[in-house]
Amino acid sequence: MSIKTLGPKIFANINDFLLLLLSLTIIIGAIIYYLDAFYFYDLLIAIIAIIGLFLFLANKIIKGRNNSNDLKINWLIIDSKNYLFTVSYGLIYLFLIASLIMAQSDKALISPWQVIKPSFFIAYGVATLILVLSAASYKLNTRAKLFLISLHYFISLIIAVIIYKIGYGFDPFIHQATMELIDKKGLVTPKPPYYLGQYSLIIIFHKISSLSIYFLNKILVPFLTALFLPLTVYRFLNSFFINPSDTEQGHNNRPRFLALIFLLILTVSPFIATTPQNLSYLFLILTIFNGLSREKLSWAIILALATTAIHPLTGLAALGWVVWLVFSKYQNTFKPYLAKIIKTLIFCANALILPAALFIAGGANLKVINFNIFLITDPFKNILSGLSLAGNEDCFFNLIYFFGSNLNLLIILITIFSLIFFYCHKNRPNWTSLVYINISLLIAYILSSQIIFNDLISYEQSSYASRLLIIICFFNLPFIIWAIEKLISRILLQEKMIVCSWLIFSVLLLTASLYISYPRYDKYFNSRGYSVSANDLSAVNKIAQQENQPYLVLANQQVSVAALKEFGFNNYFKTTKGLIYFYPIPTGGPLYQFYLDMVYKNPDRSTMQEALNLVGVKTGYLVINKYWNNSAKLINEAKLEADSFFDVNGEVYVFKYEEKN
Numbered sequence: 001m002s003i004k005t006l007g008p009k010i011f012a013n014i015n016d017f018l019l020l021l022l023s024l025t026i027i028i029g030a031i032i033y034y035l036d037a038f039y040f041y042d043l044l045i046a047i048i049a050i051i052g053l054f055l056f057l058a059n060k061i062i063k064g065r066n067n068s069n070d071l072k073i074n075w076l077i078i079d080s081k082n083y084l085f086t087v088s089y090g091l092i093y094l095f096l097i098a099s100l101i102m103a104q105s106d107k108a109l110i111s112p113w114q115v116i117k118p119s120f121f122i123a124y125g126v127a128t129l130i131l132v133l134s135a136a137s138y139k140l141n142t143r144a145k146l147f148l149i150s151l152h153y154f155i156s157l158i159i160a161v162i163i164y165k166i167g168y169g170f171d172p173f174i175h176q177a178t179m180e181l182i183d184k185k186g187l188v189t190p191k192p193p194y195y196l197g198q199y200s201l202i203i204i205f206h207k208i209s210s211l212s213i214y215f216l217n218k219i220l221v222p223f224l225t226a227l228f229l230p231l232t233v234y235r236f237l238n239s240f241f242i243n244p245s246d247t248e249q250g251h252n253n254r255p256r257f258l259a260l261i262f263l264l265i266l267t268v269s270p271f272i273a274t275t276p277q278n279l280s281y282l283f284l285i286l287t288i289f290n291g292l293s294r295e296k297l298s299w300a301i302i303l304a305l306a307t308t309a310i311h312p313l314t315g316l317a318a319l320g321w322v323v324w325l326v327f328s329k330y331q332n333t334f335k336p337y338l339a340k341i342i343k344t345l346i347f348c349a350n351a352l353i354l355p356a357a358l359f360i361a362g363g364a365n366l367k368v369i370n371f372n373i374f375l376i377t378d379p380f381k382n383i384l385s386g387l388s389l390a391g392n393e394d395c396f397f398n399l400i401y402f403f404g405s406n407l408n409l410l411i412i413l414i415t416i417f418s419l420i421f422f423y424c425h426k427n428r429p430n431w432t433s434l435v436y437i438n439i440s441l442l443i444a445y446i447l448s449s450q451i452i453f454n455d456l457i458s459y460e461q462s463s464y465a466s467r468l469l470i471i472i473c474f475f476n477l478p479f480i481i482w483a484i485e486k487l488i489s490r491i492l493l494q495e496k497m498i499v500c501s502w503l504i505f506s507v508l509l510l511t512a513s514l515y516i517s518y519p520r521y522d523k524y525f526n527s528r529g530y531s532v533s534a535n536d537l538s539a540v541n542k543i544a545q546q547e548n549q550p551y552l553v554l555a556n557q558q559v560s561v562a563a564l565k566e567f568g569f570n571n572y573f574k575t576t577k578g579l580i581y582f583y584p585i586p587t588g589g590p591l592y593q594f595y596l597d598m599v600y601k602n603p604d605r606s607t608m609q610e611a612l613n614l615v616g617v618k619t620g621y622l623v624i625n626k627y628w629n630n631s632a633k634l635i636n637e638a639k640l641e642a643d644s645f646f647d648v649n650g651e652v653y654v655f656k657y658e659e660k661n
Helices: 003-012 014-035 040-063 086-101 120-134 140-155 161-162 172-184 196-209 213-238 245-248 252-265 276-293 297-311 312-333 335-362 375-387 394-407 408-425 428-446 462-492 496-516 535-547 557-567 592-598 604-614 631-641
Strands: 552-553 574-577 580-581 619-625 644-648 650-660
Touching: 014 040, 014 196, 014 213, 014 297, 040 196, 040 297, 086 120, 086 140, 086 161, 120 140, 120 252, 120 496, 140 161, 140 213, 140 252, 161 213, 172 196, 172 213, 172 557, 196 213, 196 276, 196 297, 213 252, 213 276, 213 462, 245 604, 252 462, 252 496, 276 297, 276 312, 276 428, 276 462, 297 312, 312 335, 312 428, 312 462, 312 535, 335 428, 335 462, 335 496, 394 408, 408 462, 428 462, 462 496, 535 557, 535 619, 535 644, 535 650, 552 557, 552 592, 557 619, 574 604, 580 592, 592 619, 604 619, 604 650, 619 631, 631 650
Parallel strands: 552 619
Antiparallel strands: 574 580, 619 650, 644 650
């Protein structure tokens, strides 16, 4: 294929080729970094390899694009025949963005809704209504509708990115500091075989574009989700229809577009912050849907490898899905008895490989196994215990928390009905593979829930096994989105009054879902976790300015990541318990336990002295944030024990303890 024909075709399918380029960057970058480092020549080799393989595969994929259902979507042009919807939506969209920018804060926030005005939700609901009318209109073509839907996904996902001026969450700060160290020194030791896909993608793009790692680390997952997910799911839905001309002319595709919009009702929580886990979830979903909608398996294989490079836990599930796809495609070439044996082996492998990986990560000895039936049933018990019928607030809050409290149950019911509907209409081998992998992953969850991780704090013990439940939900998404599309198709055939009632109810649900997708602080719910504030940054810098000798600090998670953000991984102590960072990171480490003793028992000198003896320094600090539970009492008690103290704007109190000879 000549360059003259390759160029326009890449331009016409820019979404696909951008996804291919990103996937190759993740895979090749992770391999090169793991084998060596990210010095200049490594990055040069990586870029050359990425470009070369991209041109080779892009050419092959373009030649193989013979699937009539695979639409060519040009994201750079909105060829609209009627600008009423797009202009109206655009104006409200600008208002939403402006509202978020004006509400941006560097204070310690529990929830972004603490600083966002109620008018934002009204505007969001109106924007959603306009988007729904746009999706149902024959006057907008496929490109315009998909573009507007992607914009809506983006505004739904970008709230935390804009509101939290310093940053949102805990893990993103850890990964940012790691990437900045790799960018500066070329590598971080020890070199773990995970997270490398995200690190490679951000660092390579940082080197090429000069955009900061801080910015890329904040925007990556929300942006890529909005860019790739709507089109991927749309193609999946479109793969059920034989005549693509109907789709291009907009005659029969209204339920598909509406299903894309109302998919947001299921929550956007996994994609509002950039972490390797969240990025791997996105690539897993792309792997699942591409495996179902594309005739060739090359896309699913590439995406599964990218998922593995980002996070092995999710990647193993993605690779297991690819194995099912390969078997499903070629099972008729085997004799029946041999096909059954292979199917059984694949099923067992998918059920055992994830627990085996977690067993090895937990220490690979029988001490990490704890047979406890409650560890299996707790997540399901939480679903039932969270059921709620009503509240004591206004009607809107009652709706929000009735929906939010029962969302998990709603998803389970939709999945069950979807599976029943599928069973009555099963005619697709790949969908049968989805059922098998879901069952095998459920077995994997049961086995994984019995593994103990000695380096994790008690309330985080079930986090790895719980991620398997999330992965199972993603493997059920095809059933769910199919059921949503079928339900919408039925509703659209009803009388206008019924259609309008469902429309208004769905828009309200989507707005409620946006609210519960982010941390909350209201009369119903307290998310408790505070964001890193400017006062936290000021406190850690003031402590550093006072000292020219090594010291340790006992503080909460957010103050600790503030130190990590300011100083990086430059302050470690060699102790009998291994290397210990001078602030309590991770929360499962010994310093965090000392901090808990100080704030939940007594902030006395003896506890601080134990911490000083452990790391071998003479000076220690205790940091108490004003928002901490019972902080007034703790602050008064610490004043009696500490040698000196200071505060930052009356919000953060710092107490200094010197070793007594």
